[in-house]
Structures are given as structure tokens and as C-alpha cells.
Amino acid sequence: MTAVATERDRVLDALGAVRDPELDEPITTLGFVSTCVVSAAGDVVVRLRLPTYFCAPNFAFLMVADAYDAVTALPWVRTADVALEDHFAATQINAGVAARAGFAGSFAGEAAGELDELRRTFVRKAVLAGTDVVCRPLVAAGIDPVECTIGDVSPSVDLDRLLRRRAELGLPTGPDAPLLVDVGTGAAISPADAARHLGLARLTRTGIEANTGICRGMLRHRYAEAGAGEEELG
Structure with a gap:
């Protein structure tokens, strides 16, 4: 196994600690991690997906933020690009997570507060x-x-x-x-x-x-391919 493959496994292990807040299951085994790419220099790109285009933005924000925290906590990671795709609020969520703006800052004027x-x-x-x-x-x-x-x-x-x-x-x-x-x-x-x-x-x-x-069924209907790490961890 190459060093890059080993580091990718470590990223997936870290993402396995991130749970869908409502379902209390890892985003990896649920198939919510669509791709995970790790370079030899320690640059990580993770893309997340959800069962529907209109999944609740507060749930989605928690998963993206937690995934970002999990990846950046790995000491060898140089840069982390963690983003949600195919979601109506992806632009706000991704920008807010990247800026560490919190939920209220990401949805200024729309969110009543944070999600604790x-x-x-x-x-x-x-x-x-x-x-x-x-x-x-x-x-x-x-x-x-x-x-x-x-x-x-x-x-x-x-x-x-x-x-x-x-x-x-x-x-x-x-x-x-x-x-x-x-x-x-x-x-x-x-x-x-x-x-x-x-x-x-x-x-x-x-x-x-x-x-x-229901969520597993909807995700399978929306995306035919398995998620990154789903085969290894699911």
C-alpha cells in the first residue's frame, strides 16, 4: 500500500467519526462521502452528498463543519477542501465552513443562532x-x-x-x-x-x-455509485 493510500484511509477513518446528527450513523457508512482525494503533499479534497437536494440546511451544515474539523485535526494535513455538492444551500454552507463563520454567520439574516x-x-x-x-x-x-x-x-x-x-x-x-x-x-x-x-x-x-x-434508499436512487469509504467501512 502506498503512503498516499494509507493517508487516504486515515482521512476516511476520521470522517467515520462524523455522524449524521439525525440518524446517528457515520457519514461514511451512509454513503455521504462521494469522493476523498489525498495528495502526497498532504492536500485533502473531500466532497459530500446528501439524499436530496433539499435536505435541511442546518443538518447539512453540521456534517460539513464536522467533516472539515475531522480532516483538519489530522496533523499531517496541509490543506483541506471540504465541500457539499448538489444541495440548494451548498454555496452558503461551503463558504461559511471555509470561513469558520458558524451557522448564523453563514446564513446571516436567516438563522436565529448557532446549532448547539x-x-x-x-x-x-x-x-x-x-x-x-x-x-x-x-x-x-x-x-x-x-x-x-x-x-x-x-x-x-x-x-x-x-x-x-x-x-x-x-x-x-x-x-x-x-x-x-x-x-x-x-x-x-x-x-x-x-x-x-x-x-x-x-x-x-x-x-x-x-x-x-428512507435516506439510504433515496441516496441510492439519486446516486448509483457507492460513496468513498463505504465499501471499506459499511
């Missing part, structure tokens, strides 16, 4: 969805999740993912922390509220999975 709370809202949903994924095997085994701590759950990829999302919100992640917590406050869910909480978690997971399937 929107991002937290989707992380809360990811925590709920992850809670359902982790709790379903417990319920199937006759174990009541409301009585469990993190330490009571067998280690797994799903548990690791849930704990990472909880950490992003500052929610407890230690072995003695309750498995079921309020995503806003981090307080333990009471036995009286457990059924409602688990029901909300299940609905959140199924909603995210349904939206993910």
Missing part, C-alpha cells in the same frame, strides 16, 4: 435509541432494566456506543450509574416511570431506523 441545542437534542435521541438497543436483550431474559446499573450489563459495542452518547451530554457513565436515566437531567428513572421511558426509547429507535432506511 439542536445537536444536543439529537444526542438525547441517540441516547434513548441506544437505551432501547441495550435493554431489549435484558427484557427478553426476564431482567428489569430499571434495577440495573451500567456495571450489570455485559460489555458490547452497543453499550460502548450508548456510553459515548451519554458522555456527550454529561450523563453518568460509571459502573454504578443507573442504566435508565432521564436524558435531560441524568436522574435515575423510577420504577413507576420505567415503562413509559422504555416505550419512548423504543419509539425513538424505530423512528431513527425508519428514517435511516
